[in-house]
Amino acid sequence: MLLLYSCSNDNIESTGIPAAITEYQVTPINGGAVITYAVPKDPNILCVTAEYLRNGQKYIERSSFYKDYLMIEGFKDQTPVNVTLYTENRNGDRSKAVTFQFTPLEALVDLTKESLDFLTTFGGVVLSWENKMKSELNVRLMAFVDGDLVHDEIYYSSNVTDKRSYRGFESVETTYAVTIGDKWGNISDTIFYTTTPIFEMEVPKPWSDMRPYVKGDNLTEYGASHSFSKFHDGVIGGGSVGYLNRAGSEGASFTFDMHEVFKLSRFKFWPSLRDGVIGDVYGNVNITEFEMWGSPVLDITKPDSYWEDSDDPAGTFKEEWVYLGYFARERLDLEGATDDEIWRRGAVDGDEFELPLELGPVRYIRFFARATADGRPVPNNYWQLGELSFFGTNQLD
Numbered sequence: 001m002l003l004l005y006s007c008s009n010d011n012i013e014s015t016g017i018p019a020a021i022t023e024y025q026v027t028p029i030n031g032g033a034v035i036t037y038a039v040p041k042d043p044n045i046l047c048v049t050a051e052y053l054r055n056g057q058k059y060i061e062r063s064s065f066y067k068d069y070l071m072i073e074g075f076k077d078q079t080p081v082n083v084t085l086y087t088e089n090r091n092g093d094r095s096k097a098v099t100f101q102f103t104p105l106e107a108l109v110d111l112t113k114e115s116l117d118f119l120t121t122f123g124g125v126v127l128s129w130e131n132k133m134k135s136e137l138n139v140r141l142m143a144f145v146d147g148d149l150v151h152d153e154i155y156y157s158s159n160v161t162d163k164r165s166y167r168g169f170e171s172v173e174t175t176y177a178v179t180i181g182d183k184w185g186n187i188s189d190t191i192f193y194t195t196t197p198i199f200e201m202e203v204p205k206p207w208s209d210m211r212p213y214v215k216g217d218n219l220t221e222y223g224a225s226h227s228f229s230k231f232h233d234g235v236i237g238g239g240s241v242g243y244l245n246r247a248g249s250e251g252a253s254f255t256f257d258m259h260e261v262f263k264l265s266r267f268k269f270w271p272s273l274r275d276g277v278i279g280d281v282y283g284n285v286n287i288t289e290f291e292m293w294g295s296p297v298l299d300i301t302k303p304d305s306y307w308e309d310s311d312d313p314a315g316t317f318k319e320e321w322v323y324l325g326y327f328a329r330e331r332l333d334l335e336g337a338t339d340d341e342i343w344r345r346g347a348v349d350g351d352e353f354e355l356p357l358e359l360g361p362v363r364y365i366r367f368f369a370r371a372t373a374d375g376r377p378v379p380n381n382y383w384q385l386g387e388l389s390f391f392g393t394n395q396l397d
Contacts, residue, residue: 017044017089017093017094017095017096018040018042018044018045018046018087018088018089018093018094018095019040019041019042019044019045019087019095020086020087020095020097020098021037021038021039021040021048021085021086021087021095021098022038022040022098024036024037024038025037026083026102028103028104028105029071029073029104029105030104030106030107030111030132031073031074031075031076031104031105031107031108031109031133032072032073032074032075032104033071033081033083033102033104034069034070034071034072035050035069035070035071035072035083035085036068036069037068037069037070037085039065039068039087040087042087044090044093045065045087045088045089045095046064046065046090047063047064047087048063048065048086048087048088049061049062049085049086049087049088049094050062050070050072050083050085051083051084052072052081052083054074054075054184055076062088073184074182074183074184074186075107076107076109076110077104078105078106078107079103080102080103081101081103081104082099082100083100083101084097084098085098085099086098107182107186107188108131108133108135108186109180109181109182109187109188110180110188110189111132112129112130112131112137113179113189113191115130116128116129116180116191117129118176118193120195120196120197120198121165121167121197121198121357122167122197122200122265122266122391123167123169123171123197123199123265123391124165124166124167124168124169124174124197125165125166125195126164126165126166126354127139127141127163127164127165128161128162128163128164129161129162129163129180130161131157131158131159131160131161131162134158134160135158135183136156136158136182137156137158137180137181137182138154138156138157138180138181138182139154139155139156139164139179139180139181140152140153140155140179140180140181141155141164141166141176142176142177142178143169143174143175143176143177144174144176144177145169145170145172145174145175150169150174151166151168151169153166165354167197167200169197170197171196171198171199171200172196172197173195174195174196174197175193175194176192176193176194176195177191177193178190178191179191198265198393199393199395200265200391200392201391201393201394202389202390202391203258203262203264203389203390203391203392204259204260205232205234205389206232206233207256207258207259208256208257209228209256209257210255210256210257210298211255213255213298213300214253214255214298214307215304215306215308216251216253216307216308216309217251217253217254217255217307217366218245218249218250218251218253218254219249220245220246220249221244221246222244222384225241226241226242226243226244226272226384227243228243228254229243230243230386231385231386231387231388232256232388233387234387235387236270236347236348236350236386236387237273237348238273238274238275238276238277238347240270240272240273240347240386241272241273241386242270242271242384242385242387243272243384243385244285244383244384245381245382245383245384246382247380247381247382248380248381248382249381250381251381252309252368252369252370252377252378252381252383253309253366253367253368253369254367255298255366256364257298257363257364258362258363258364258365258390259363260363261296261361261362261394261396262361262363262390262392262393262394263360263361263392263393263394263396264324264355264359264390264392265354265357265391265392265393266352266353266354266355266390266391266392267353267355267389267390267391268350268351268352268353268387268388268389269290269327269329269350269353269385269388270347270350270351270385270387270388271346271384271385271386272284272286272384272385272386273346273347278339278342278346280346281332281333281345281346281347282329282331282332282333282342282346282373283373284384285372285374285378285383285384286372286373286383286384286385286386287329287372287378287383287384287385288328288329288331288371288372288373289326289327289328289329289370289371290326290327290368290369290370290371291324291325291326291327291367291368291370292324292325292365292366292367292368293317293318293321293322293323293324293365294321294322294359294362294363294364294365295317295320295321295322295362295363295364295366296360296361296362296363297363297364298363298364309368317366321366322360322362324359324362324365325353325355326370327353328371330345330351332345350387361396365390367388369381369385
């Protein structure tokens with residue numbers, strides 16, 4: 001109940017000047033300080049208050065008498081800060097002031113700026129950084145081509161480590177400029193990075209069905225309306241039904257030919273959707289987890305055992321094909337997203353997955369369904385997907 005009172009409540013009669021802080025310790029931190037103290041054993045004390053100036057403006061921080069510390073944050077410069085510390089009672093009467101000075105450690109925006117790392121990638125750059133204090137930061141990226149601003153985006157993050165891909169740029173010399181900002185309005189100096197993004201294009205569709213040549217692939221289709229070709233017909237959104245196999249059939253995989261060797265950079269996955277049925281985004285046996293392998297060649301003379309979904313040391317396709325990875329779609333429905341956000345992810349944006357730069361070139365893709373919202377492994381081996389799109393470069397020299 002005491003917390004409901006303000007430190008300056010004029011409706012409560014004063015019970016006397018509260019006792020002052022006599023024991024305290026100041027520990028500088030990045031962009032501020034933590035002040036720990038012993039709260040005097042005085043029933044008049046409601047809170048402990050600190051006053052200080054930041055960028056010429058007066059700020060006040062208060063902490064309940066139940067706590068034994070105060071945190072002061074938001075400084076950009078490593079210059080001395082004067083602090084006045086005192087206790088207050090319920091009537092706003094203040095104790096004798098204690099004054100001291102501290103010098104903040106390097107500002108959070110500058111600390112994060114120093115950790116920035118650029119990596120030239122397909123169609124742009126990948127920017128990574130560390131945010132050791134897990135503070136709320138904003139990363140602003142601008143891109144200039146021949147001096148003209150062609151991109152300006154702000155990304156917010158409080159993760160300890162994070163990265164962000166900025167794509168969609170032509171394969172021409174581009175200068176990227178980045179600043180780090182915080183919730184107190186501090187902004188780091190600008191970091192510049194000039195590079196030429198790797199050429200990127202979408203792998204052309206349609207593709208070819210290679211299931212008849214790969215032992216163990218699922219050869220079934222639910223019907224003409226959900227045929228194999230539906231997952232690479234370029235149609236997404238409500239009513240864009242995709243490939244659906246037959247329940248209880250054999251084989252958790254399928255293989256297709258992209259017709260040309262590509263060094264892949266990323267891909268997108270869309271679920272099969274009925275018109276306006278939001279539950280389909282993660283339901284209706286849509287795949288939620290999957291694995292993929294790729295290869296520049298497909299040797300149809302290999303024995304049946306070669307294609308088995310196992311890690312037999314005698315050798316299977318897994319020993320020779322490029323492992324693209326295990327992928328799990330982000331479950332927005334389990335993260336408190338709105339219906340609009342869930343529908344947009346399923347019907348418009350899709351789930352995008354980046355692939356490591358070191359992956360070798362591939363032409364054939366073997367896809368394994370590992371889970372749906374109903375479970376893992378897929379119950380009754382009944383699964384579907386709406387659309388796949390791959391991106392990369394065919395300029396391999």
